[in-house]
Amino acid sequence: MAKAPTVEDVARAAGVSRQTVSNVLNSPDIVRGPTRERVQRAIVELGYRPHAAARRLRTRRSSTIGVRLDPYAGGISGVVLDRFVHALTERASERGMRVLLYAARTPAEEIDRIGDLVDGGEIDAVVLTGTSHEDTRTTWLQERDVPFVSFGRPWRSDDDGAPAHPWADVDGAAGTRAATKHLLDQAGPRIAFLGWPEGSGTGDDRARGWSEAMSDAGHTGPRWHTEDSVGLARELVGSVLADDPVDGVVCVSDSLAIGAHLAATALGRPGLPVVGFDNTPAAEALGISSVEQLPEQVAAGVLDLLMGPTGNVVLQREAGQDAAYVLVEPRLVVRGAE
């Protein structure tokens, strides 16, 4: 295999200078038509491909986004993140960006990793997943002026005005609201909500959608809480359902929905309408309705926030500038549970 051609080789072949070749690549519009074509022909003929490292060294841009791959949780979810990363990779590639993974077990370790990658010039920006209250990572990133966007809201602040940093997320409340309306419409007025213990931003947000839809319709229903586990949900629903034969259950997750479904089936009510959240393969397999997040849209939103609507360079946020956000409406997938 011969040595890869450089910009110099292309220049010689096209009878122009290095810089002109570089211009054809990076700002074609400032090169005169005939010259541009000549250079482009030479590029194709020689099979020239720019050397990323050299470009990065000179421009001090890596055109790469860092994403942490969360450790396998063992839970039922994961697909959402999976689809998100995939969509992010695709969309980024369309904008001339790459996605680099890194692994970390703790926030502190994650900060270390990001530091290495940023200082080493390996990444220009970071996409955080799974933000929590008072996230140490976000403050660190802000101090260091590292551009970033989170998949998930900075729950800490009250909803008043500008968020602490740019984020993209799925509108959980809208999802449960749609699910609740659907059940009210199809099943009956008494719809329960099966949620996580209070205090998680995501969980509370989804609970809100249910409670708003219920009071809008002028109905009421019980609200149950448990950890995110099929078994626990099954036990809980099994014991309360006997006394309170509700018309349907909106759940904060597919795990809980599956538990509820199994409990209902065991109690002789296999047809009890249950709606989960995340539309995981497990819910699909069991024919349980679910609210589907659209991580592809979140990914597009993340890139818009990082690079502007059309740019192909990561933007440095101005100091006083308000952080923007993107909120994606999820989609209710209706299935005839069996």
Added chain:
Amino acid sequence: MAKAPTVEDVARAAGVSRQTVSNVLNSPDIVRGPTRERVQRAIVELGYRPHAAARRLRTRRSSTIGVRLDPYAGGISGVVLDRFVHALTERASERGMRVLLYAARTPAEEIDRIGDLVDGGEIDAVVLTGTSHEDTRTTWLQERDVPFVSFGRPWRSDDDGAPAHPWADVDGAAGTRAATKHLLDQAGPRIAFLGWPEGSGTGDDRARGWSEAMSDAGHTGPRWHTEDSVGLARELVGSVLADDPVDGVVCVSDSLAIGAHLAATALGRPGLPVVGFDNTPAAEALGISSVEQLPEQVAAGVLDLLMGPTGNVVLQREAGQDAAYVLVEPRLVVRGAE
């Protein structure tokens, strides 16, 4: 934020030359003890971090591995790949390597992408997932001398001797063999196999494990086939189980196992022992036993094949050298189905 320190700054601070600093970083053992310590102290004090792009440009190594993220299949699997990529990222990081994602919808597109990344010096090696018979990608990679390892066997060749290229995989036959033995032991002599249509390497391999275990034990059982779908499996098992009340079913996947379990439950045999494959969250949620792949070990194997047992540089394979492989034994996860 002040300009990031370079090797030059460290050298000045430590009173040595650039090259010595470089040596401390890359081959510490050739630097005299006191000098080394002085340099290391300066590195820490200045917070020096090597600039990856400069290093890559000079060494012509990116220390990065490319991995294609498969598009979301919509099926029940995916977790295995997920865990694999995660483990690969972690292990790679321990060896000073990074993992870069790329997306592609077709093999041709994938080859294009890899070409860009390799020629651009962005990746040193590729990890392929989901190899098929007569894979166009593998031949292309071999022609171009791009180091690569596949997660999955090159099924094309007969088992004789050296494989066409290095690979790491899970021993499917061993998994179904263990599952079959377990059912023979616990449930009874008549164990069925529910598999995919013949012709897929993975599927046939798993079927082999069952049939070997059955003939070893001197027993027989029916073998059924269907596409990988919960619904189809349910129908199929529902219709054949009535006539042939087997003692248990070993399945080629969790989807099929779930279908079989649902069918058995519907026929009034909720306790029929069923074993799936992949140990997906869905199987876990339903309390179905499953053979768990150990993608973490596969990831370790992949890196060993790429970089040798301890190295931290991707090795170029010699022309005549036999391709090596790693076969990981999966683990049977027994659950009391309910």
Added chain:
DNA sequence: TGACGAAGTTTGAACGATCAAATTATGCTG
């Protein structure tokens, strides 16, 4: 027609690291 400004193109330098070769320091032997 000549001068001027803008557009197009070229030239030299720089990004930050490592390689290869040259130089200096160290330890050992007779």
Added chain:
DNA sequence: CAGCATAATTTGATCGTTCAAACTTCGTCA
């Protein structure tokens, strides 16, 4: 203690690209 081999360190060049500034070409208008 000289002589020599080897270890330790330094120096100059280089990887391939883009930036900044200098230079050339071209069209336009006085």
